[in-house]
Amino acid sequence: MSRLNKITNKIEKVEKLLKDIKSEIEQYELEKNKGVRKNIKKSKSETIPSREKLIDEYNKLYQSFLSGDSKEVFSFVESKTINYLKEFCKANNISIVSGRQSKQKISDELVRWFQQRKAISKRNQ
Amino acid sequence: MKSIATINFKGGVGKTTVTWLLAKYAAAKDNKKVLVVDTDAQMSLTLAIQLQESGTMIGNFEKWYEDKHIKNNKTLLNALEAYDTLKGGHFDFSITSSFIYQMSDNLFFVPSVVDLYWLELDVIDREKVKHFIRALLGKMEHTNKYNFNYVFFDSPPNFTALSYSVLSCSSLILIPVNPDVFASRGIGLMVDGLKYRIEPWPNPPIAVFMNKGKERLGVQTKETKRYWEEAKYVCEQIKQDKEKINIMAWDSFIPDRVSIKRAIPGQYFPDEFEPYFKELWENIKSILG
Numbered sequence: 321m322s323r324l325n326k327i328t329n330k331i332e333k334v335e336k337l338l339k340d341i342k343s344e345i346e347q348y349e350l351e352k353n354k355g356v357r358k359n360i361k362k363s364k365s366e367t368i369p370s371r372e373k374l375i376d377e378y379n380k381l382y383q384s385f386l387s388g389d390s391k392e393v394f395s396f397v398e399s400k401t402i403n404y405l406k407e408f409c410k411a412n413n414i415s416i417v418s419g420r421q422s423k424q425k426i427s428d429e430l431v432r433w434f435q436q437r438k439a440i441s442k443r444n445q
Numbered sequence: 446m447k448s449i450a451t452i453n454f455k456g457g458v459g460k461t462t463v464t465w466l467l468a469k470y471a472a473a474k475d476n477k478k479v480l481v482v483d484t485d486a487q488m489s490l491t492l493a494i495q496l497q498e499s500g501t502m503i504g505n506f507e508k509w510y511e512d513k514h515i516k517n518n519k520t521l522l523n524a525l526e527a528y529d530t531l532k533g534g535h536f537d538f539s540i541t542s543s544f545i546y547q548m549s550d551n552l553f554f555v556p557s558v559v560d561l562y563w564l565e566l567d568v569i570d571r572e573k574v575k576h577f578i579r580a581l582l583g584k585m586e587h588t589n590k591y592n593f594n595y596v597f598f599d600s601p602p603n604f605t606a607l608s609y610s611v612l613s614c615s616s617l618i619l620i621p622v623n624p625d626v627f628a629s630r631g632i633g634l635m636v637d638g639l640k641y642r643i644e645p646w647p648n649p650p651i652a653v654f655m656n657k658g659k660e661r662l663g664v665q666t667k668e669t670k671r672y673w674e675e676a677k678y679v680c681e682q683i684k685q686d687k688e689k690i691n692i693m694a695w696d697s698f699i700p701d702r703v704s705i706k707r708a709i710p711g712q713y714f715p716d717e718f719e720p721y722f723k724e725l726w727e728n729i730k731s732i733l734g
Contacts (some may be wrong), residue, residue, distance in 0.1 A: 413670040433671065440629045441679050442636055 368404055374411035385434045390427075393434065397427040446586055446593050447733045448578070450615040452608070454638065455631035459488045459656040462705060467729075469714050472551035477594040480519060480553045480585070482510060483697040484521065484611055485601040486561035489503075493709040494554065503722035506690075507547055519543040520558045525607060528577040529569050536580050539628055540588045571606045577615040578607075580676065595733075606641060612639060613712045617647050618732055621656035624672040632679045636690060650732050651692040657701040660676065665698065674699075675703040697725040730731040 368427060369377070384392040405426050409416050416427055451464040465481060472479040493532055495507055514520060517540065527538040538544075545572055546554045592729040598611045603681075612618065620635065622628040632653055640646040658669045673696075680694040699705075699722070704715045714722075 370487055379449070413667040413674060415667040433675075436626050437675055439679060440626060441633060441634050441682050442630075443682070 327397065329348050346408050357362040366401060366403060368407045374408050377408065378412045382437060390431045390434075395429045396425050397430070398441070432436070446582060446596060447616040447715045448582060448596045448598065448613050448614060449617045449619060449729065449733075450600050450609075450620045451621065452602075452612070453577075453620050453622065453628065453631050454602050454604075454633070454635050455628050456602040458623050458628050458631075459699070460602070461485070461599050462619060462691055462709060463619070463621050463656055463699065464597050465490060465493075465709050466705070466714065466722055467719065467726060468595075469708075470719070470726055471595055472549065473714055474719070474724065478550065478553075478592060479525050480555065480591070480593045480596045482521070482555040482596060483529040484561070484598055484607050486559060486564070486605075487601065488557040488559060490599050490709070490717070491556040494548075494556070496564070501567050501648065506546060513543040513587060514546070514556065517541075520560075520561075521555060521607070522558050522560050524566075524581060525554055525569065525574060525577055528580060529574055530586050536584070538581075538584070540581075540591070542582050545591065550607065553593070561601075563604070564607050565603060569606045571609045574610050575613050576610070576623045580612040580613070595717050605637065609643060613643055613647060617729065618649055618651045619729075620653045622652060622653055622672075622676050624655065624659055624666075624669040626672075626675075629672060629676045629679060632642035632676060633683065636683050636692065640688060640690065646688065648689070648691055651690065652695050652728065653692065653726075653731070654695045654697045654699070658698045665700075695725070695728050697721070699725070700731045707724040 330333075368374075381393060381396055400408070402423070405423070406416075408414075409426065409429075414426075414433065416426060416429060448469075450488065451460045452458060453466075468481045471477040481490070491510075495510070506550075509532045524538045524544070528536050533535075544555060550556050582596060585593060585596075598615070599612055600608050605721060618639075623633060637653065655669065655673050655676070659666045660669075677694040680692050683690050683692050699718070702717070705718060708718070710717045
């Protein structure tokens with residue numbers, strides 16, 4: 321009997337261990353999913369500055385363009401998400417074909433406007 | 446009497462149409478007594494008034510132009526020559542109905558003559574006739590028959606002795622720009638040109654606004670808005686000059702629509718443009734009173 325008891329006790333221990341492991345796995349999966357959701361939420365709620373700030377950003381970007389070269393513009397565009405750039409273009413009345421935006425096209429368009437501004441504001445002082 | 450000059454050295458920006466419709470608006474909708482002076486040798490405004498859309502002539506104006514204005518030596522060039530020579534030591538040019546044509550109760554017109562082209566050859570000394578327009582307006586003020594509230598000058602897209610005189614004594618200079626790179630470039634070039642040529646620069650208020658703005662479904666296109674932002678940027682740069690140029694960028698916007706092209710030869714003010722010209726006119730009055 322005592323031998324049977326020992327075996328039963330061992331089974332109970334294995335069952336408990338399995339239960340603990342299962343519980344840990346569930347806990348792990350729960351935390352993992354939460355983390356993903358948190359990240360998704362984070363990316364969806366990317367903070368886009370106000371219209372005024374986006375206009376300021378455009379003007380600052382123009383100043384960088386004036387003092388250096390167009391690389392600054394390309395690295396700005398590369399560092400932002402498409403959603404951000406859409407809002408940036410909207411605030412600054414930069415026309416981009418809806419649904420066909422690419423970072424390259426946006427960079428090209430910005431450089432085109434900056435080159436025009438440079439030409440327009442050239443003075444005979 | 447306040448004088449308003451519309452100018453842009455870039456041709457085709459709509460100087461003539463805007464000047465005429467503003468004058469029409471002030472006369473018809475705001476009950477002001479208004480005179481329009483065509484100082485452009487291209488005679489765009491003068492011809493537009495002569496020609497109706499069908500191509501037939503408005504009999505009264507043509508008859509007056511040939512039989513009174515030209516025959517009686519009462520053109521703008523005759524007045525300028527009288528001022529230039531100052532025979533007898535005074536400006537001998539009477540302001541009569543042969544000089545000014547009455548279009549309606551409140552709207553009057555001094556047409557251009559093709560001979561104004563001579564002024565491009567610098568046949569008249571600019572400095573000598575600098576105060577010609579001031580003297581002419583003074584004569585009008587002393588003529589009881591006309592008590593104009595406003596005088597509009599449709600200026601040529603070049604710099605002549607006459608435009609020199611107009612710009613030297615204007616209460617306000619209007620610069621229409623279009624949604625394109627050339628018109629915006631024109632603002633800086635022109636302001637620089639004016640302040641270096643007119644000495645001393647009287648620093649009248651200069652107002653820039655968008656004309657022939659493109660629309661889509663009744664809303665300004667992004668491109669038009671972007672070009673307007675560029676024009677405003679240029680104005681801001683000019684404001685920062687040490688000369689303290691008094692330049693303003695008005696958000697008044699005149700759209701590019703077919704009906705505006707028919708507005709000059711037509712005898713009516715196009716209703717659909719009323720809100721746009723009302724805003725522009727209110728801006729003008731806020732500056733000139």
